Amino acid sequence: MGGQSEITQLLRAWRGGEESALERLIPLIYDDLRQLARRAISRERPDLTIQATALVNEVFLRLAEGAKVDWKDRSHFFAVSSKVMRRILTDAARARRREKRGGGAEAASLDEAEIAAEQSDRSLIALDDALDSLFKSDPRKVRVVEMRFFGGMTQDEIAEVLTISRDTVKRDWNFAKLWLAREIRGELPLY
């Protein structure tokens, strides 16, 4: 498949230091991941609340089979996927918020599940905004958060992709949490 080998090439280029390769890679797998995420978060399938890693792993396996992607590219693929996953999930949350507001459903709801759902969406959107702000001062921490939170990667995998020490990953993660929490808390109603 042409699409598959293109993915391989872009992964290699990105690993070789070509940053723009990442941006070109994203559209290629966006649809796949979007559909996957959609299935995974569909309420009717509680079995599918599988972790992001398992999910992305499945995508990777399918792509890798066709493209004969070098196994070493796995971590890098995860890294890309986590960025895509962030986009997909926050886009979905924004879309739901728009829909609700459009439908006049902003009025207070007493349904607990609905309140929780709304909180989740608002948190996710606030997180997305906060990550954008953080990116301006410290892009690497944003990467770490994406890979860990959206991509479900381990500290070791993240360290490998970013070619930093595991300890640095841990520090970045811990500080990013503090920073993001402070940003977001102002955005959300107390509950």
Added chain:
Amino acid sequence: MAPAPRLTVEDICLEALELDEPSRPGYLAHVCGDDAIRREVESLLAGAAFGDQLLESPALLFAAAGAADDDAGPCPGTEIGPYRLLEKLGEGGMGVVYRARQEKPVRREVALKIIRPGWDAGLVAARFAAERQALALMEHANIARVLDAGTTAGERSWFAMELVEGKPITAYSDEAGLTVRQRVELMIPVCQAIQHAHQKGILHRDIKPSNILVARDGDAAISKVIDFGIAKATEQPLHDGATFTRAFDILGTFAYMSPEQAEPGARDIDVRSDVYSLGAVLYELLAGAPPLGTLSLRGTTYAAILKRIEEEVPPPPSACAGATAAQVRGECDWIALKALEKDRERRYESAGAMARDLQRYLSGEPVEAGPPSKLYRARKFAGRHQWAIGGAAAFVAVLIAALVWMTIALRQQMRANRDDAALREVVRKIIVERPAQLAQVPNRTALRGELMRDAEGALDVLSREVRGDDALALEIANAWLAIGMARGPYSAAGSEGDPAAAAKYVAKAIDLYTGLARRSPENPAVRRGQLEALSTWLHLQYRLSAVEAGKQAGAQLERVIAGLPADVRDKVQANWYLSTAYLELGVILWNGGEVKEALDLHRKALATLAGGIPAEWAQDPERLAQLSHLQRELAISSWMYEGANPEAESAARHSVDVVANCSAPVCRMRRAEAAGTLGEIEWAAGNHDQGIATLRHSVADFEALSQEDPANAVYHYAGGLVRGYLALLLGKAGASAEAIALASENLRLPRGPDAGLNKGRERAMVYRVTFGAALLDAGRFDDAVREMRDTPSPQQRLERQLRPALVRTARSRPRPRSAGQI
């Protein structure tokens, strides 16, 4: 942000996070150069808990919560095509189903299924259009017709179907409390309906209980297959980019999906894939759950599920059927398993053929499906026990397959009247040597049973062909003996086995050997086999508590040995067998209460083995175990007859030492037993601490053995006995709490089968007596009396071993003035 002198805000925050909260202000005061930095740090730290909470679980779970309200489907009242939605009937993996009303051109109610977003509606419509003509040709009372299809304004596909107000076939059957017969009756029209569709060129591809609805129609129950044509239209094939969603689309149906359909990129699907799914539904109707259980992705991966679907052979439905197992066993099992064959070539060639077989079952005719072949059983067995036996599975599978092959091959050879030494070699290797190897595999009690049944079948066939061929007769005699030994004697198998069954096989071997020995008295192979068989026979008489038969067998063995030609005696290790004869006879006499005679015989047995174990057997676990057994029996009879004395203690110590370096289970069991005896004798000789330490070793060894092979009742039993002794002695030593704890462990042991010497009832008695004794030692006199009052009156060896200890224990303790105190 003002630059800090040394530490950045980040450094300070991270450092502070490592500290517990009360220590933080002090730390901050110490390191923050100015107030601005401190405020910055404090404002960041204030969010620590919230940050953890926010980012703790993966984003997807987070998003799942947000999407909780997604995909609920349109509200009743909405108009879709010519239909108006009335109410939601249910939701499935693929979509939401409504009751809907059509006004024109006809007024009717239909089931309207709206597919979830995520499917390409255009593609679905195109596929459906392609099948539409074929679908229109279907006309069957048990198929719900698909009437119409289209796309909603929101780009979602929908299908209108004949409305069936019924329940999934499994739920219906359970709620109506249907019998096995009635369930089979319900399945037949379903198979016929699928057959009808197949004849019109349509596969269902998604047969599962929720797609077979059963409705009551007066007194009759009518089943309808729904969703024909929908699975195909909504399938997302691998080649068009949406590949991996497939894994999730098919989730709900994994449990009913054929291996070839579950395969990624599955294209070559035919009617036999539907046959498999029918088999899976039948299986669930009979067994209460689908063949491989409910397959879900929780905690596993698509690849792992795929592997299970492809490889894991389900147990017959009767194995899971509970109360109805007896009705399901046999034909129903076979029919379900034939439909569920992994290789479609082996399934029913059509749904119609399956329907006919079910019909045959109902009318009591022989069914086309047969019991699973031996090869199949070997494979299944290997699969089922993989977790337990690892590499052993492979050789058992090979072994059983080879037995079947050999039986056939040998018969052909013999018909052609050819004497093929190579084939006999195979018999020997497979039937004689393998069981011996098997005895060395841990956790083999269950395994051995399966293996033996197959070996017996093969041997029976061979035995009929043996006339006139002494070489083959010898191999077969060896094989019968090997089976008998693996089946019965506790020493060879490490399990209590089935001495009565074993005796039957050994008798067959003895007949063959006796005839052979008459014809060739100087053939060492024949004579050794004969001695082995006779001594095994003798052992089995002891196991069967047959004192007279045992004495006769002992005398016969002595006679045969005495009659051996002089030059054969050494070649066949005649002294070993003579010693064995004395040993077994001694045990039989001991059991009959003749302790003095038993002691004499055990001394004689050891003296006969003046040179110890023959050099050729120095590494043979069975022989080492046998020697350990002899030493221990000598120790017991000496101790019982003369009290603790150097002969008894030395024999017990030898009994431990001789198997000290052998790790085979049979050796380890003998070592544990020997340590039990040694510990008792050490205690009796006044060496209390040493005795208790040795007994603890013994208990620990038995526990380890039990863990490795939990089905082996001998380990529980013999271990329980030693544990009981240890409890008695601990009680005497004043450690009452531990004694009671140990003794009460025994009360929880499995009872085991009521066979041979080790009767479950006796065991329970022994355990209760020791428990009672432990209570007695603790001063709980009334509790002890209550425990022991219910004890059945003890009669056998065990009782004789225990009663004196109990009496001694009771005597050594003054009766407490008030009961119940500890």
